[in-house]
Amino acid sequence: MTWLACWLLVQTIAVVDTSRLPLIEAAQWALQAGDSFGCAVAKRFQDCAQPWAAVEAWRYAVANLLAARKFTRGQHFELAERTAEAIGSFFATPDAGKFTEAAEKVSELRRQLSLQTPLLSAHPMLHEASIDSAGLGVPFPLAVVQIPAETEAATLQLRGGVSMPLLALSISGRGRPSLSNVAEALQMGVRHLQVSPSVAEVVGQAIWRSKVNKADLFVSVLWEGFLNSAAQLESVAAKLGKPVDMLILPKGEEGAESQKWRHLERLRDKHRVATLGVKDFTPQEVDALPNRGAGVEFAQCVFTPYRPGPSRNTWRDFGQRFVALAATGLLSDWPRPLRPTDDPHVLAIAERTGRSSAQVLIRWALQLGLAVVFHADRGQHVRENLGALGFELPRTEMQLISGLVTLADPVPPGDGFGHPYAPRPVASEL
Structure with missing residues (x-):
């Protein structure tokens, strides 16, 4: 599985020198949110209220961790890679067994992150860099539309x-x-x-x-x-x-x-x-x-x-x-x-x-x-x-928000990650 999106995020987003990118915090937040947490605990597809939404949240968490890997080290990054493989396998060929495998990896990752929180205090800092005018592969125009304040x-x-x-x-x-x-x-x-x-x-x-x-x-x-x-x-x-x-x-x-x-x-x-x-x-x-x-x-x-x-x-x-x-x-x-x-x-x-x-x-x-x-x-x-x-909003902040989609839905296609709007099996088919 390639994580081009994560590489793009850390390579091309530019923010002011004093700005930090809260990749670790975003991963922890995504793993604790609503069905993301509940489905990881339940572990069975049929026991989750929103299983597809939960897997999307897990994917966002793991993508943030893999982006943060550039700046710090830790055992959790190795587990994040294995979790990414399990999530990608589920999206490629969804079935109940692969959902359970991904949920188990996510639960282990969440426990590991909670234990190693003191080791994660060195947040990645991004410095001024050249900005890709295409905007992280997202087809949004970056030119600011002039809007009256009134x-x-x-x-x-x-x-x-x-x-x-x-x-x-x-x-x-x-x-x-x-x-x-x-x-x-x-x-x-x-x-x-x-x-x-x-x-x-x-x-x-x-x-x-x-x-x-x-x-x-x-x-x-x-x-x-x-x-x-x-x-x-x-x-x-x-x-x-x-x-x-x-x-x-x-x-x-x-x-x-x-x-x-x-x-x-x-x-x-x-x-x-x-x-x-x-x-x-x-x-x-x-x-x-x-x-x-x-x-x-x-x-x-x-x-x-x-x-x-x-x-x-x-x-x-x-x-x-x-x-x-x-x-x-x-x-x-x-x-x-x-x-x-x-x-x-x-x-x-x-x-x-x-x-x-x-x-x-x-x-x-x-x-x-x-x-x-x-x-x-x-x-x-x-x-x-x-x-x-x-x-x-400054141009750099605009590009940062627009780039979040590359963490929520990593590209390129074909790496085991299905598009979030592709037809999905119903629970009875899993």
Whole structure:
């Protein structure tokens, strides 16, 4: 097995002279997180709630250790190599026995790390070095996108000319949202609301209470639930107290999407809505829509430092179509156990920049040219997230965050590591 990604990380990332890369801490954190810890203890595939997510966390831990091997020595690095082989073997040909073997190696590695913690105090320090403009093999542009610090001015112009605020507060239909919290978020400066149709009435009341000029608001609505006709769209708009700016088609039942998309296009053509988008679609799935999805101007997908969209070609393929990309799941990566806001690498950047880890991650996505859709139930979290507009990440920190994917999903392909979005066997097949 080759660990080119680890070599790339330590060879090409440049940070300021006083910065340290917390590789050991990241490994320890990944081995203790949620299902990562529980599945290592359980050791049996069928006894784990999220076995694939656990193995991905183990892989991240081991990749961090092997990257740290360049700077220090220890018995744990030899065990890390054997653990990497066991994990790679499981990804190459998954079965219950190989999962158990990997879990046993991970448990032993975790015990060894806890015993040798005092020996790991010499953290690797990285000095200024030449930066590979390709960005650690990750297809992200490193040029900084200029973003106004004022919330109202931080917008993205969609292909059809509609101006959309970069930061969106998602208000889902799971439970009843707090009217006062939504109103407070608007008063703080939120100007883009992504709304489930089932909560349109509460959101409309919050808009009225906030006294914000409705003309300054951008509202996108998910085409789901009872929303299935022009009459229902008019009803939702009436509850909101303003027209719907964008309709978003979530990924759903195969075969039904084309029919729904034709309906959305008719609504747009009749000027019932300004623009259209999709959620959780790959570029290939957009191709399968009528007219090859030519009307798609906005695509929302899970995007974190560990998994840049449904595939590594997503950025390029949607970019060629001039489709705006929006990140969701950026702060949690739910349901996987590694929460990006708790990652020692991200926390170290937050400390260096004097910002929170959430602000660092949102700013990273914004500077890559993404819009960001976030969930927040508390006013303090909304205020914190909006604060991502008030600073800029240095190029080296941008490249460091973008490079984390090479630890989460080591390259090149064919080294025993399957792509995290490849089809996987179900538990009954193992």
